Amino acid sequence: MVVGVSLSACSMVSIGREEPERSGGSATSGGASSPTSSAALPQGTQSTSSVTTYPVTEPEGLEWVVLVDDPAQTRAVADRLLGAGEPVISVNTAIGMVAVRTSDEDFEERAAQVDGVSAVATDRDPAWQGPEEDGSGATSLTAAPSVPAAWRGAPAQTRTAGASAAPKADPFDDRLWGMSLIGAPQAQAAAGDGDEGVTVAVIDSGVDVTHPDLSGVVDVERSRNFVVDRPEIDGDCEQDSCVDPVEEDPSGHGTHVAGTIAAARNGLGVTGVAPGVRLVNLRAGSDTGMFYLAPTVNAITAAADLDVDVANMSFYVDPWRYACAGGAPGDTPAQAAMQDLTIELVGRALADAHDRGVTLVAAAGNGRGDHGDPGTDTTSPNYGGEARERTIDADDCLSLPTEGEHVIAVSSVGPDRELAEYSDITSDPSSGTLDLAAPGGPATGGPDAVLSTYPVAALREDGLVDGEGRVTDAGAQMGVERSCPRGTGADDADPSARCGYYQGLVGTSMASPHVAGTAALVISADPDLTPDEVAEVLGETARSQRCPATPSAAGPCVGDRDLNGYFGRGLVDAEAAVDAAEKQAG
Incomplete structure (x- = not known):
């Protein structure tokens, strides 16, 4: 050991x-x-x-x-x-x-x-040789931080540019219930699509910069990949350097997040919350969706180095769902040491980025957990050793970066504004570990999943799109959509890769970018705002929401209409936030 x-x-x-x-x-x-x-x-x-x-x-x-x-x-x-x-x-x-x-x-x-x-x-015991396969073929790693929206019998749609009846709307914008819920179209109508001088960092699994809804949005020159493949879990390195090209996103998660923030208003697919701002792809997630300590803190630091205004973080730092000071009872000395370093270095990185003007936004988590009273964690470590039941003390343990200082933590709601059943909560709303709620979709997914951009390469690998760019029957059942320029019909091949592809996902990973995009609109309205002032504008203008009569499986709702452990200060309101920022700017 x-x-x-x-x-x-x-x-x-x-x-x-x-x-x-x-x-x-x-x-x-x-x-x-x-x-x-x-x-x-x-x-x-x-x-x-x-x-x-x-x-x-x-x-x-x-x-x-x-x-x-x-x-x-x-x-x-x-x-x-x-x-x-x-x-x-x-x-x-x-x-x-x-x-x-x-x-x-x-x-x-x-x-x-x-x-x-x-x-x-x-973070790895030398004796550990990699994840073991269970009977279902799944690995011992935790599930991906978002859930595919599968529903039977839903036909694939190929929409062409200009097909939407809404003026200046992109073809699938009528499917974006989340944008309507937060008032994004009204904010854009009143104050524009955001300033191209404002930049949002997508700290995630990567961004497919060839996607037609993102190709003109992502600043590739400033983008970076901080991940070095780990063959014991990622398989053989695809590149001699073991570092994938910065233009790729093997999992699709980061591309989906990027589209919600800033997909272009270009007559294809969907429109993001802030389609006029720029994105920087700072990849910290591995091929298998793991966010190890060094790549993660390097990405957070790079966001500050590159003068980014907002950073979205829809993940937790692996392999610990909760990193505990001194380790949780029963953790080995090596495991405790890595958790101590995680707490110290993530804390340093968040403080540095905040002090250099980065507004930090993170997903609350999808474990139906209570950050105020976590109880037991049975999923960690999800890499480098065997997961076991750990007793988690909220006084000593943090889910990072979500519970870090200066981070706006976001829970998830469905179209009915009710808390999604998978969303983490807190029984201590005054702790600041859950700040706002935003659309992430219900656990059932289906047509109420959050639709956003997705890499065609990942869809092809999963058999959801064929080699000629058509959505397969399996893809249609999984809710994959295609949007093409005029001249490409619903059944036509796409040999020139001119079409964009879209997938519905649910999770707090999808909620967080709604807030990050709104923060970008707020900064566009008043560039002089500090991160703390941006957070205050978002909190002050959020639509307060009382605790529901029926509690979540995560635990009872503690607090009142203005601040509680399910919704924080309320549902983010882009229209009200931008209006407040404009008035403050004078």
């Missing part, structure tokens, strides 16, 4: 590891000045002003996270590790983190002796 945390008590020693081969050159891609030493960077390195990622040389090794006590010393610590031949894969100078991927069993002991290092931990 790995000893999970090591306190530094010694000065730098000679580590004595053979230097791995790294190709020469000084290529960096985009961003502001690099947080690197004066030495030339290897080919394949990318950087922002605080985050540098390096080519992976040992893809099958354990991923270690090194905590630097003083973030100002991060570069010096990283240079010591690099100089000793350690295979560093990322350096984050804003929060004091270095990540290393290595197969060397002695790395932890060596790294702990480096001057400036306060802790070293990994």
Whole structure:
């Protein structure tokens, strides 16, 4: 068993590891000045002003996270590790983190002796070989954070540009009950579609930038992928670098989120909450939908580096649904150490992004859980070890980033404005761990799922779209839709990939981007607002909602109409929020 945390008590020693081969050159891609030493960077390195990622040389090794006590010393610590031949894969100078991927069993002991290092931990037990298959073919990992909207007998629709009767509406906008519920069309009519100078970061599984509803919206030059594939769970690396191209989204989750925020008003498919703003794709989710610590905090930091205004986070940091200070009872020392690092580094990253002007929005979670009194967690760890029943104390444990400081946490409602039965809640509404509600769709999905953009490649892989771009019978049953330019009929092939594809999903993952898009409209109306002021505008203008007579399976509703554990301060209201921001701006 790995000893999970090591306190530094010694000065730098000679580590004595053979230097791995790294190709020469000084290529960096985009961003502001690099947080690197004066030495030339290897080919394949990318950087922002605080985050540098390096080519992976040992893809099958354990991923270690090194905590630097003083973030100002991060570069010096990283240079010591690099100089000793350690295979560093990322350096984050804003929060004091270095990540290393290595197969060397002695790395932890060596790294702990480096001057400036306060802790070293990994999220994987070396004895763990990967998820086991159960009888249904599902892995031991938790379910994806959103649920496909499957319903039988619903025919696929191919709508062409201009087919909608609503002026300036895109073809499927009449299906977007969530936009109507939050008053997005009214906000757009009154104040426009948002300012192109406002940027929202989609910290997620990636964004398919070839999708016709997103291709002109995503700023590819500023986008980054911070994820290095882990072969033990992701399978063989598709790229020599084990880093997928930034233009791809293997799961579809991030593309769906992106469309809700800012799908273009272009005569195809759907229109987002803020179709006039720009998106930046900051990928932190792996091929299998896991959000590990290092990629996640690097993405949050990069959002601040890239002058992003809003960041949407529809995930929790794996492998712990709840990270507990000192670990939960029964956790191993290694597991406790990784949870301590998760709490510390996510906290540092959120504080840094907030202080640099990023409004942070996150999904509450889909576990029917109570953040105020979590009880037991049977899903963790969902990577790196065997899940077991853990007793969770709300005083010591956090679901991150949702319960982090400065984060607007969002629960999910259906078309009837009732809490979705899967949505997490809190029995302590004054704690600030649940702030607003937004449309995420009911658990039953079907036609009430949230329809948004989806990558055609992912649909093809699942057999929902054929090789010529037609929606298959299976796709029709899963609610897949296609929208094409004029001249492409309902049964026509799409060899030039001009059509956009759309899928219905449900979850708090779908609720959060409704709030992120509204925040972007608010900032467009008053660019001088701070993140705290944006949060206050959203809260003050939310439509308050009283507790229902019938409680959720997650627990009773605590609080009153103005603030409760199901809806926070209420359902986000884009029209009222934008109006308030405009009045405040004068």
